[in-house]
Amino acid sequence: MSAVWTVVVVTGVGTLALKAAGPVLLGGRPLPDRAARVATLLGPALLAALVAIGTFAEGERLVVDDRLLGVAAAAVAIRMRAPVLLVVVIAAAVTGGYRALT
Amino acid sequence: MAEERSYRHGARAIVPLAIAVFGFGVSYGVLAETAGMGSLAPIVMSTTTFAGSAQFAAASVLAAGGAAATAVAAALLLNARYAPIGVTVAPWITGGVWSRLLHAHLMVDESWAVAAEGGGRWNPKVLVAAGLGIWIAWVGGTVIGVAFGDVIGDPNRLGLDAAFPALFLALLAPQVRDRAPREAAFAGAAIGLVLTPFTPAGVPIVAASLGALLGLRRSEP
Numbered sequence: 001m002s003a004v005w006t007v008v009v010v011t012g013v014g015t016l017a018l019k020a021a022g023p024v025l026l027g028g029r030p031l032p033d034r035a036a037r038v039a040t041l042l043g044p045a046l047l048a049a050l051v052a053i054g055t056f057a058e059g060e061r062l063v064v065d066d067r068l069l070g071v072a073a074a075a076v077a078i079r080m081r082a083p084v085l086l087v088v089v090i091a092a093a094v095t096g097g098y099r100a101l102t
Numbered sequence: 103m104a105e106e107r108s109y110r111h112g113a114r115a116i117v118p119l120a121i122a123v124f125g126f127g128v129s130y131g132v133l134a135e136t137a138g139m140g141s142l143a144p145i146v147m148s149t150t151t152f153a154g155s156a157q158f159a160a161a162s163v164l165a166a167g168g169a170a171a172t173a174v175a176a177a178l179l180l181n182a183r184y185a186p187i188g189v190t191v192a193p194w195i196t197g198g199v200w201s202r203l204l205h206a207h208l209m210v211d212e213s214w215a216v217a218a219e220g221g222g223r224w225n226p227k228v229l230v231a232a233g234l235g236i237w238i239a240w241v242g243g244t245v246i247g248v249a250f251g252d253v254i255g256d257p258n259r260l261g262l263d264a265a266f267p268a269l270f271l272a273l274l275a276p277q278v279r280d281r282a283p284r285e286a287a288f289a290g291a292a293i294g295l296v297l298t299p300f301t302p303a304g305v306p307i308v309a310a311s312l313g314a315l316l317g318l319r320r321s322e323p
Binding site for chain 1: 115139150153169173188193195215258268270273277283286294295315318
């Protein structure tokens with residue numbers, strides 16, 4: 001098997017194993033009380049990390065760039081109770097618009 | 103809460119993100135082909151691995167002449183976050199093994215985020231519908247990129263890279279009204295940012311899970 005296909009197959013199997021571990025092994029029943037409280041807080045912790053890394057990470061560097069403009073505009077829209085769809089469009093429009101102008 | 107959300111809601115909620123994902127799918131197809139992956143392998147990988155950043159990382163390693171093992175390691179490290187993400191949705195994924203595998207396969211950052219019902223609850227129907235929408239966009243974009251090359255140009259030029267953190271922020275906001283989840287969120291973001299310069303990509307998000315433990319102290323009765 002060529003190197004490329006090795007990567008495709010092993011990454012595919014490995015990724016599904018990572019994704020399926022929770023649903024297959026723990027799925028369909030409530031977690032024990034203490035674990036459930038941790039799992040409840042896992043969502044906010046992971047989402048916040050996705051926000052922070054998606055805004056400031058460039059590979060393994062931290063940068064402040066025009067993505068922050070879009071995300072800041074999104075934060076204002078969220079404050080004003082805009083629907084999620086509009087928030088996403090505003091972020092792309094502000095960052096893309098700024099890039100088009102510079 | 104209003105009416106219970108179903109497949110329809112997931113499909114509708116994911117449309118703007120699916121458009122952005124399609125754009126990145128095209129650039130992945132272009133990059134993967136230039137990286138010497140051929141035309142079939144990138145499409146098969148989008149269908150099966152179905153994880154954007156990991157696929158970009160693997161293609162970049164191969165493009166730079168790196169070993170297969172290095173490409174796999176980089177990709178799986180980036181996907182390691184799906185283990186804790188899978189734990190969050192697990193209690194709501196019922197059915198047989200095949201059904202659970204299907205739910206797991208369609209669980210990507212975006213479909214997971216829109217499936218959040220708040221308070222640690224997740225909606226499997228929204229997860230599946232949104233995940234299917236993202237999957238179609240990602241695979242379709244890859245096919246277009248491989249077949250026709252750079253038809254869209256750099257998706258970042260359109261600001262699509264800002265759409266993803268904006269989505270996650272919009273879905274995070276209603277979940278952090280109480281003190282414990284708010285502290286977990288701040289801790290998760292801080293851990294992610296602090297580790298970014300010092301660890302391989304993928305590690306900071308997995309480590310951000312520890313933010314949940316910090317928040318837990320607040321939720322102890």
